[in-house]
Amino acid sequence: MSDMSSSGFSKLFKYISGNNFKEQKIAMTRPVLVEIKPNPRSTSDRLYKMGFYMSANDCPSPPMPKDSSVFIEHRQPLKVYSRVYSGFSDEDKMNKELKRLASSLNRIGKSYQTDVYFSASYASPFQLFYRRNEVWLVAVPDS
Known part of the structure; x- marks a missing residue:
């Protein structure tokens, strides 16, 4: 787990x-989601936002965080293309799977947003085996 991921989690x-x-x-x-976008101020850095879903049924009015760097964000549903992979994830492994997903989508003519992608982790940071990870590309509706 990277310092950013560890700190955010x-x-x-x-x-x-x-x-x-x-x-x-x-x-x-x-899953615990990490939204990743290119940083407009740098060609090598990225902007990361980590979060997870809170069900409106389980938590209809989420309490305000005490930590000012934690915030509540209401999101619209997303249609995504995903690729599953296992093991511990790091940036190199995630980027490799992201390229495979993009290549598969390009081959079959599917459109996706190129300015954002997501990493989804389903396993606890302490789980050693049978880890499930995904990379997501946001689908662009067919025209």
Whole structure:
């Protein structure tokens, strides 16, 4: 797990463990998502945003976080293309799988956004075996 991932996960875990203004514990959901976008100020850096879904049924009004770097974001549903891979994920492995996914989609003529992609992790950071990871590309509706 990279420093960014470890730090982001730690902040989110503290939030669902009660580091919020209601001191409410919130059930952990999966996958943990990392949204990745190119950084407009740098050709080599990327902008990362880590999060997970909170069901409107389980948590209809999420408590405000105490940590100012943690925030609630309401998202619209996404249609994505995904590729599954196993083991511990790192940036090199994720990029390799992302290229494979893009290549497969290009071969069959499917369109996808090129300015954002997602990494989805379903396993606990402490799970050693049978880990499930995915890379997601956001589908562009057929014209």
